[in-house]
Amino acid sequence: RGIVMGLVSQFVLLPFLGFLVVKAFDLDAVAGITLLITTTSPGGGFSGLFCSLANADLALSVAMTTVSTVLCMVMMPLNVVLYIRSTYGVSVDLPWGSLAVTVGVVVLAVAIGLSLSYYRPLWKTNLNRAGTVCGVANVFLAAGSSGSSDTPFWSHPPSFMVAIGLPCFVGLALSFVISKAGLRIAPPQAVAISIECCYQNTALAITVALSVFKKDAGYAAGIPLIYGMAEPAIIAPFCLIAWRAGWTYCPPSQSFANFLLGNWQVGSHHPDALWQEDEPMSSPPPHVRGPESPAPSRNFGRSPSFNDPTSPVHSPTKQQVYPQMH
Numbered sequence: 001r002g003i004v005m006g007l008v009s010q011f012v013l014l015p016f017l018g019f020l021v022v023k024a025f026d027l028d029a030v031a032g033i034t035l036l037i038t039t040t041s042p043g044g045g046f047s048g049l050f051c052s053l054a055n056a057d058l059a060l061s062v063a064m065t066t067v068s069t070v071l072c073m074v075m076m077p078l079n080v081v082l083y084i085r086s087t088y089g090v091s092v093d094l095p096w097g098s099l100a101v102t103v104g105v106v107v108l109a110v111a112i113g114l115s116l117s118y119y120r121p122l123w124k125t126n127l128n129r130a131g132t133v134c135g136v137a138n139v140f141l142a143a144g145s146s147g148s149s150d151t152p153f154w155s156h157p158p159s160f161m162v163a164i165g166l167p168c169f170v171g172l173a174l175s176f177v178i179s180k181a182g183l184r185i186a187p188p189q190a191v192a193i194s195i196e197c198c199y200q201n202t203a204l205a206i207t208v209a210l211s212v213f214k215k216d217a218g219y220a221a222g223i224p225l226i227y228g229m230a231e232p233a234i235i236a237p238f239c240l241i242a243w244r245a246g247w248t249y250c251p252p253s254q255s256f257a258n259f260l261l262g263n264w265q266v267g268s269h270h271p272d273a274l275w276q277e278d279e280p281m282s283s284p285p286p287h288v289r290g291p292e293s294p295a296p297s298r299n300f301g302r303s304p305s306f307n308d309p310t311s312p313v314h315s316p317t318k319q320q321v322y323p324q325m326h
Contacts, residue, residue, distance in 0.1 A: 009197035010042040017167040034223035038205040040079040043069035047199035054239035055250040056191035165230030187247035202228040
């Protein structure tokens with residue numbers, strides 16, 4: 001259910017939000033088409049980094065990135081026809097070679113990661129830290145490269161930049177509310193879905209924009225760059241809020257250093273990790289348990305009955321147990 005919700009968020013919700021922004025702000029053809037291309041380009045590589053740093057469900061994030069990148073070969077042309085042609089009356093030729101390379105790189109990287117995790121389980125902690133360092137370094141490199149473009153992001157008026165970043169903010173908020181409150185997906189999974197929804201493959205969007213707008217290449221390339229700058233500015237505070245609210249695997253009682261660098265994922269066997277279903281807990285987490293809260297059910301391996309009034313879903317401590325669904 002988590003993957004299905006994530007794919008709907010990526011291929012239906014975010015492109016529709018991009019379409020609404022284009023209409024509401026009356027963006028010109030270059031900016032509007034490029035924004036629509038950006039919002040239909042899921043599979044951003046740094047989404048897994050943010051899920052890892054935030055201690056959201058990293059396994060779900062990797063699965064969503066892989067599936068969405070493959071489905072992008074089909075869903076991007078459909079969204080292009082649906083929104084761009086209906087809005088501006090033009091067609092866009094997609095660079096199929098770049099799309100194929102992107103899919104191949106993601107699938108290969110996931111295969112290598114899964115193989116190392118299976119055959120070298122003791123390497124996971126060090127590899128996770130190395131990946132975090134490399135990911136943060138790449139974020140700074142991407143930010144520096146945007147300033148050397150023909151149209152740096154600071155050359156646009158604030159209202160224009162708000163319009164470009166608005167689908168990211170609204171998509172993150174809506175996908176989280178729908179996942180957690182509407183579908184009752186476990187909070188760490190809901191956080192991962194929200195990040196995956198709004199974090200786009202801006203490199204792919206830039207490639208498509210440059211192939212479409214050769215005369216306005218600098219202007220078109222600036223749109224995904226602005227969106228890419230908005231992503232960490234929106235996602236990072238959300239990750240901190242999720243941690244302090246107890247929506248991630250890391251307890252909010254931990255220090256910021258432990259939250260950022262520690263491994264709290266499912267299977268880490270950390271004694272203080274939240275929302276773990278492979279190891280029953282003797283009592284709810286201290287920050288969740290109230291003075292009169294009952295002990296949690298040990299039925300962690302099965303979905304709770306929605307007709308059972310004693311089920312954790314209906315109890316005052318329903319935050320402590322959600323079914324783990326991938």
